Amino acid sequence: MHISYKAHDPQKFGLSSQTMIEYLTKEEKTKEAEVFYNHEQQNISPNDAYNAIDNNKGSHGKDVSKFYMMNxxxxxxxxxxxxxLAEKFANESKQDDLTKEEIKKIYVEKLLQEYTYKVMDDYAKNFERDKTIDDLVYFAKIEHNRTFKENDKDVIHNKRIDAKIKENPERKNEFDRDYKRNSKGEIIRNGLKKEGNNTHIHVVVSRYEKKGEQRDKASLSPMSKARKSKGLNNSKVGFDRDRLNQKSEERFDDMFDFKRMNNETYQKRKENKKGYDQDKSNYYDYERQSKSNKKKNDNAIVSSIKDRVKEEAKELKKEFKDALKSNGVDVNLPTSLKELQWKIERDIKQELGMDNLKSPKEILDNEIKSIRDNLSKGIDIGY
Known part of the structure; x- marks a missing residue:
């Protein structure tokens, strides 16, 4: 059993719960999908649901969440x-006006409705403020399908494949094999129905208790984590989600005689996740340390190579200078290509007695190319 919570964002979606309620009714295009329920009433219309949520006002400002979505x-x-359980009930049922599958579906939904009431009563009591399900304003709805969303990893993966094909249309057949697909071969896209049994319960619950004057209504937020804090008049505030998850699991087991394996319990899953998170953290610490050490080693190697190249370049300079001297040319090795060009041009002019004449460009280029080839190792690194 997994229970998740999402706070309404008034700045993004406005103050009304209408958008959320209507979204839930549009998820499944069936007549049954158009109604909600709670422990007091069945077949509640979307209009009645969001009006009840919106009219249950408290004393908080406009920028505070007024209701929450529970899954x-x-x-x-x-x-x-x-x-x-539904199969057994259907086999024993004698309702001739319904098919076996219809009977099973109705029975499963009835079981889940009863379970919803227990969870919501535990939800109210979890605030430790003497509240029960009768103090809540909530509306629930059972859904049997889930669809892939924009942020699902397979949807994101397939969008990357789309981009690759757009950039390289000639490789479409190659990239087409990389798409994530369902068992029917359909490419997983946003809005595609997920396969398998995806029955779950949506609950939209008001932040405020049902009874009392607007200014006096208690605020009941499942997003508050200050479990051991005290509010005004030493009253307890906060919501223990771990405890509700644990209690909801126990409720399911007791209500439906479900024999849960130890490794399937909420506590065990939590311990495994904690261990996994610690292992992941340790792994990333190791990776960061490894990268840091590798960077230090790489820097040391690069520094060593640079020093060696500098020494070799100095030797090349010295050898070249000695070679020039041995041929009767007394010249200091230039530190830049521009200076080298100037010195070569000057020496050529002096030897030819053409100090006041410009040398042909072709002669200069050939001389420069010859010298550059001989000095490539030194000049290329700036010596």
Whole structure:
């Protein structure tokens, strides 16, 4: 069992819950998808749902979340267990006006509705402020399908493949093999239905308790993590999500006689995740240290190579200077190509008695090329 929470963002979506409620009704295009339920009423219209949420006002400002979305998601094993219970019920049922599959679906939804009431009662009590389900304003809805979203990793991966094909259309057949697909061969895109049993429960719950005057209503936020803090008049504030997850799992096991393996418990999964997160952290620390050490080693190697090249360049300079002297040319080795050109041009003019005449460009270029080839190792690095 997994329960997640998402706060309403008033700056992004406005103050009303209408957008959220309407979004939930459009997820599945069926008549049943158009209604909500709570522990007091069935078949609640979207209009009644968001009006009840919006009209349950408290004393907070406009920039504070007024309601929350909860996702109650049974695991595949838990869903399979409910399916088995529904199968047994359908086999014993004598309702001739419904098919076996219709009976099973109705039965599973009835079980999940009863489970929702227990979870929401535990949700209210989890604030430790003497609250129960009767103090909540909430509306729930069961859905059987999930779709891929823009931020799903397979959707993101396939967008990268799209970009590669756009840049290299001639390699389309090659890149086409890299797409992530479902069992039907369909490329996974935003909005594509996920395969398998994806039954889950959406709950939209108001931030404020149902009873009392607007200015006096208690604020019940599942996003508050200050579990051991005290509010006004020494009242407790905060919400222990770990405890609710643990309690919700126990509720499921007790209600439906589900035999949960030890490694499937919330506590064990949490411990495994904590261990995994620590291992991941240790791995990244090791990687960072390795990269740091590698960088230091690389810098030392590069520095050593530079020193060696400098020494070799100095030797080349000395050898070249000695060679010039042995041929009767007394010249200091230039430090730049421009200076080298000037010195060569000057020496050629002096030897030919053409101090006041310009030398032909072709002669100068040939001389420069010859000297550059001999000095390539030294000149290329700036010596």
């Amino acid at each position: 109650i998601s049974p695991s595949q094993k838990e869903l399979n267990h409910l399916e088995n």
